[in-house]
Amino acid sequence: MRLNNIPNLEGFGVFIDDLDFNDLSRDKWMSLGRLQMEKLVMVIRNTGLNVNHFHHVMKMWGRCRQNYAAGDVEPEVKKEYARIGGHEKTGHIVRVAEENGLFGSGELLWHSNESGDIAFTPAVALLGDHGMVGSATGFMVTAPYYNSLSESFRSELDEMVLIHNFQEGMINRNDENNVVYKNMCPDPDTEIPLVIKSPVGIKGLHYPYNTAMCVKGMSQSESVRFLNDLKWGLANYTYDYWWENDDDLVIFDNSIVQHRRLGNTKGRLCYRYQFDYTYLQYKVTKRPYMPYLQEPYMSRYRERVKNISKTFPVFGYQPS
Numbered sequence: 001m002r003l004n005n006i007p008n009l010e011g012f013g014v015f016i017d018d019l020d021f022n023d024l025s026r027d028k029w030m031s032l033g034r035l036q037m038e039k040l041v042m043v044i045r046n047t048g049l050n051v052n053h054f055h056h057v058m059k060m061w062g063r064c065r066q067n068y069a070a071g072d073v074e075p076e077v078k079k080e081y082a083r084i085g086g087h088e089k090t091g092h093i094v095r096v097a098e099e100n101g102l103f104g105s106g107e108l109l110w111h112s113n114e115s116g117d118i119a120f121t122p123a124v125a126l127l128g129d130h131g132m133v134g135s136a137t138g139f140m141v142t143a144p145y146y147n148s149l150s151e152s153f154r155s156e157l158d159e160m161v162l163i164h165n166f167q168e169g170m171i172n173r174n175d176e177n178n179v180v181y182k183n184m185c186p187d188p189d190t191e192i193p194l195v196i197k198s199p200v201g202i203k204g205l206h207y208p209y210n211t212a213m214c215v216k217g218m219s220q221s222e223s224v225r226f227l228n229d230l231k232w233g234l235a236n237y238t239y240d241y242w243w244e245n246d247d248d249l250v251i252f253d254n255s256i257v258q259h260r261r262l263g264n265t266k267g268r269l270c271y272r273y274q275f276d277y278t279y280l281q282y283k284v285t286k287r288p289y290m291p292y293l294q295e296p297y298m299s300r301y302r303e304r305v306k307n308i309s310k311t312f313p314v315f316g317y318q319p320s
């Protein structure tokens with residue numbers, strides 16, 4: 001097995017080649033899970049995996065979760081979820097494709113999933129199936145930008161809270177699926193701290209461009225100027241992975257990393273497993289995941305996760 005750093009991500013991001021999934025011990029796979037948590041982005045090339053084997057290995061790291069399918073969901077949401085393949089039987093793996101899949105066609109702008117939900121699911125895995133070559137999945141890692149700032153500016157950022165709202169056309173210009181996209185931010189004007197911790201405790205920015213609209217306590221024009229400055233800084237820490245093989249697997253953090261899609265989507269199919277690090281979280285940090293450093297966000301997070309846990313059990317949060 002060979003490990004190499006992904007360019008531009010300042011030590012975050014790792015390529016893995018020559019990993020034989022047919023001869024992989026549980027221990028080795030779990031240590032790769034820890035590595036993915038620390039590196040935030042992992043690209044495993046030429047996996048030889050099919051969707052069943054993919055499910056088998058991913059569920060060793062953690063349980064699948066989609067917040068919008070939790071609790072009492074509206075019939076139209078249920079229907080849409082079934083259309084894209086989400087079901088208990090499939091382990092809630094969904095198709096990402098033009099036909100009967102999530103996110104339709106064309107490019108997807110920088111975003112994170114469930115970005116305006118205070119209890120966003122922290123990780124995503126995508127396994128290519130076919131038609132992947134000619135498209136890219138891009139990553140923007142915020143931790144090195146945060147680390148590059150002066151201590152005084154960092155402590156200013158630590159106090160800031162962003163206000164999130166669903167806005168049309170902020171992810172996919174072609175083909176906005178409102179049923180799913182509205183669930184990127186289920187409650188209007190959701191407040192989420194700008195600086196949070198990843199599941200393994202890396203500090204970075206939760207600044208998803210798709211739902212973060214302004215800074216709490218700043219005027220609209222001040223907000224725009226301030227957030228544009230952040231965008232300039234963050235633009236240095238991105239990498240677009242142009243898929244080299246149909247069976248590549250990309251696994252990325254969804255707390256302090258944004259992602260996007262470029263290139264051709266005709267005839268493209270990949271499978272998405274969005275997940276909690278259920279079985280790694282305890283091993284690595286010895287405590288349940290808490291992204292926030294301040295109240296009332298810690299309490300709000302706990303309350304929401306306990307609710308979600310009724311449908312998708314989250315490690316350390318008993319359903320209330």
Ligand SMILES: [Fe+2]
Pocket residue numbers: 111112113259
């Ligand atoms: Fe996404």
